[in-house]
Amino acid sequence: MSAVCGILAVAAANNLVTIPLLVVCVLLLCSIYLGFPKLLHAFSRHHTSP
């Protein structure tokens, strides 16, 4: 996740990504990161249930 943020930052520093788009992408990445535990637990339950 931090690596993806890093790639976006480098792209923005080289004017390949605009700042508003960068902000939207980072907010999206943060939301995905915060939602990961629920996703993993749901996946784990699905695969361990008989």
Added chain:
Amino acid sequence: MSIGSATWALLLSFGVTSILLPFVWVILRRRKVLDVPNDRSSHTLPTPRGAGIAQLGGLCVGLFGSGLPTLVLFGIAGFSVIGAFDDWRSTSAKYRLMGQVSLAAVLMIVAMSLNVLVMTYVLAAAGVITLVLLVNVCNFMDGINGISAIHGVVFGITYFAIFSTIPAHGWASLGLALIGISVAFFPWNFRIRAQMFLGDSGSYLLGGATGFLVIGAWVVGVNPIVALVPISIYFCDVSATLFRRLVNGENLIHAHRDHTYQHLVLGDGHIVGQGSLLAG
């Protein structure tokens, strides 16, 4: 920045840290500087903590003559030493915070007065806040094996890539040195049972170095938002966790296992370093 000096920063920081780590491990074990697990820990056996001192040695040697302002190196070392005090003899959170704020303020005042870093008052104030925040954020996030080493590499590569496109004295070398000291620490920590922890000396060092990389980016004219983006996952995890605990009426300074990265390793069937790899 010449490619030669940057390569030296990477190789020397890696080499010196790799050499120092076994000595530091022996000293920490003999002096019983151990992280004893409790019910809120992610480890089960007492483990030496304080590998950050070896990393500090590697960073200083790697960056010698790199063109990076000496004040920056002093600043990073200062934060690491404050952390080392806590590793060796636990100090109260209040005194640690006072030490961090005082050090950050002195560094920014000296940097501005001596024109070491050309900055406005607003930027200097932002620098103090950034340094203190990042030192603590990196400390909070240093809770599972490998997470700080992986982020040291990720932050190092990112800021090296940002600085390598612009004339920035020594800043790119700091990014590479951060990669070197982090990679050297991998074999000791990124495994099922860690042989050694960074301790506060290491997490403060990572926070201080990353804080200075952000400030350096601002000073050389990188967009302030762009300079902060690489550390956004760290900020996101810490702020979401503090907000959750505040809403639930829990004590904010008590030890806990409520971070998102910690939830990533609590479930069944996780692989080694799953949380660290996902966050990184």
